[in-house]
Amino acid sequence: MKDIFLLAYRDIKERKARTGLTLLGIAVGIAAVIALMSVGYGFEQSVTGQLVEMADLIYVFPGKGFGSAHVELGSLDERDLKDVGGIGGVKEAAAGAMSMEEVEYRGEKTVVNILGTDPRDIGVIFGDMVKTEEGRDLRDNDHKTCLIGQGIANDYFDEEIRVNDRITIGGSKFRVVGVMEKQGGFNSDLDSTIYVTRRDAKGVLGNDDIAVIWARVRNIDEAEEIAAEIEERLDENHKLDDFTTAMTMGSAIEQLKTIFTLLQAVLVAIASISLIVASIGIMNTMLMSVMERTHEVGIMKAIGAKNGNVLSLFLLESGMVSMVGGVCGCVLGVFGANVISIGIRAAFGEEIAAIVRPEVLLGGILVAVIVGVLSGLYPARKASKMSPVEAVRYE
Numbered sequence: 001m002k003d004i005f006l007l008a009y010r011d012i013k014e015r016k017a018r019t020g021l022t023l024l025g026i027a028v029g030i031a032a033v034i035a036l037m038s039v040g041y042g043f044e045q046s047v048t049g050q051l052v053e054m055a056d057l058i059y060v061f062p063g064k065g066f067g068s069a070h071v072e073l074g075s076l077d078e079r080d081l082k083d084v085g086g087i088g089g090v091k092e093a094a095a096g097a098m099s100m101e102e103v104e105y106r107g108e109k110t111v112v113n114i115l116g117t118d119p120r121d122i123g124v125i126f127g128d129m130v131k132t133e134e135g136r137d138l139r140d141n142d143h144k145t146c147l148i149g150q151g152i153a154n155d156y157f158d159e160e161i162r163v164n165d166r167i168t169i170g171g172s173k174f175r176v177v178g179v180m181e182k183q184g185g186f187n188s189d190l191d192s193t194i195y196v197t198r199r200d201a202k203g204v205l206g207n208d209d210i211a212v213i214w215a216r217v218r219n220i221d222e223a224e225e226i227a228a229e230i231e232e233r234l235d236e237n238h239k240l241d242d243f244t245t246a247m248t249m250g251s252a253i254e255q256l257k258t259i260f261t262l263l264q265a266v267l268v269a270i271a272s273i274s275l276i277v278a279s280i281g282i283m284n285t286m287l288m289s290v291m292e293r294t295h296e297v298g299i300m301k302a303i304g305a306k307n308g309n310v311l312s313l314f315l316l317e318s319g320m321v322s323m324v325g326g327v328c329g330c331v332l333g334v335f336g337a338n339v340i341s342i343g344i345r346a347a348f349g350e351e352i353a354a355i356v357r358p359e360v361l362l363g364g365i366l367v368a369v370i371v372g373v374l375s376g377l378y379p380a381r382k383a384s385k386m387s388p389v390e391a392v393r394y395e
Contacts, residue, residue: 004313011289011317022285023325025278026372030329030364032271034356035336037264041355042341044260048253056091056220057125058227059247060084060213060234074238075209083233084215089226091216094121097201098211103194104168105157112152113193114169116201125214130190135163135178142197146174150182151191169194170204182349215246223248275367278325279375286318286379294386301388314380315373322372326365333364 012019062074076095085093097116102109117125119138138147146169153161161167165176174196183190202208215230217223227246234244290297297310337354344352 004309004316009320011293012320015289018285018288019321022278022281023321023328025281026275026322026325026368027329027332029271029275029278029371030326030368031332031336032274033268033367034330034333034360034364035340035354036267036271037360038333038337038354038356039340039344039352040260040264040267041357042337042353044257045355046350046352047256047260054249056217056223057249058215058217058223058230059249059252060215060230061211061245061247062234062238062243063245074243075211076213076234076244077210080234080237081210081213083237084213084230087215087226087229087233089217089219089222091218092124093213093215094118094124095198095210096121096125096212096214097198097205097207097209099205101170101204103152103156105161105165106159108157110156112156113189114196114201114204115193116196116198116205118198121214122195124216126190130183131181132178133181135176137178138195138197140197142177142200144172144174144200145177145196146200147178147180147195148176149180149191149193151188152194153179156192167194169196172200172204174200220250223250227251275371279371282318282322282372282375283379285321286314286376287382289317290314290379290383293383297383297386298388301386307384310386311380311384314383315376318372318376318380319369322368322375323365325372326368329368330361330364334361 060076060080062076078095081093081095084090094117099114100111101114103112119140119142122130122137132147133150135147138145146167148161148167161176161179163176163178167174167176180190180195196204198208215226217226227248230246231244235241238244300310334354334356337356341352341354344350
């Protein structure tokens with residue numbers, strides 16, 4: 001085995017340029033897979049990490065779906081809010097009116113999301129996750145005042161909106177009393193929302209309908225059971241089956257994890273195309289090596305080398321090249337993942353960490369070796385089946 005290893009090493013060393021290009025092909029393929037998986041894990045952690053902070057929250061709305069992508073079946077009312085708050089295990093409940101309305105600032109107009117809720121209920125809805133960065137929070141006695149998200153303040157209009165500026169919502173003048181902290185990620189919709197009191201929302205929206213109810217539970221482990229009870233109670237109120245959806249953050253996290261798994265599978269499949277190209281490169285390199293060393297193989301077999309010895313020599317050679325390529329690919333993948341993370345932060349202002357897992361690195365090296373050995377199998381078998389007489393006579 002030692003002799004086989006030394007012979008394989010000698011051949012690799014003698015053909016540096018060809019070996020280097022083959023190694024580079026494997027390295028690029030492994031790097032692409034590792035970089036995409038690492039960024040994918042970081043994005044998943046960023047999104048689900050924000051939801052974990054809201055694990056005790058149940059999101060109740062009329063219809064089916066989630067968030068803004070749901071089919072509405074009507075609206076909720078004060079009776080529904082009271083019933084949700086009265087369910088055992090619910091610590092507190094809050095209601096919100098919600099609609100897309102036209103907003104004007106210094107001659108510019110755009111349509112944005114308006115959320116109306118009682119100021120004392122903002123803590124129920126957001127907890128400690130969302131805070132006011134500039135100005136102050138809404139107060140119960142406020143009239144024609146609003147809080148705005150970072151996106152509204154900085155991105156929706158040519159000129160920035162600051163505290164005490166005036167904006168027009170649905171034809172009514174409002175004074176900005178505060179700007180909320182930037183959220184980004186899964187909560188990026190909060191950056192694009194204007195918050196008013198429910199009393200002011202009634203005037204702007206023209207009705208007192210409740211679009212959503214938020215319920216915080218005492219025990220997170222009971223969230224799913226409480227959500228089922230909320231759905232049953234509100235369905236009875238409206239005399240309709242499946243009128244209400246009560247979405248827990250735990251179920252939302254599971255749904256998102258499933259989506260991320262599918263997304264990563266697609267990205268890895270795309271990145272694996274480069275591995276297929278690399279495997280063809282390894283096969284080509286090994287075939288060239290077999291042709292160039294036909295005379296050498298003939299001499300080896302003439303002095304007693306068996307088919308298995310020749311097969312092992314060429315398989316070991318392709319395995320060594322691919323293993324080194326896999327290690328280099330891991331290094332390039334880690335570097336690439338961090339570059340992508342920095343690029344996302346610079347371009348979009350989102351903090352997406354590159355999470356490099358040890359099992360992914362080990363898997364990358366293992367895949368590289370497997371690809372290398374399989375790609376070298378045909379050339380190795382071809383070399384091992386050579387006739388010693390013909391091989392020795394080969395020029």
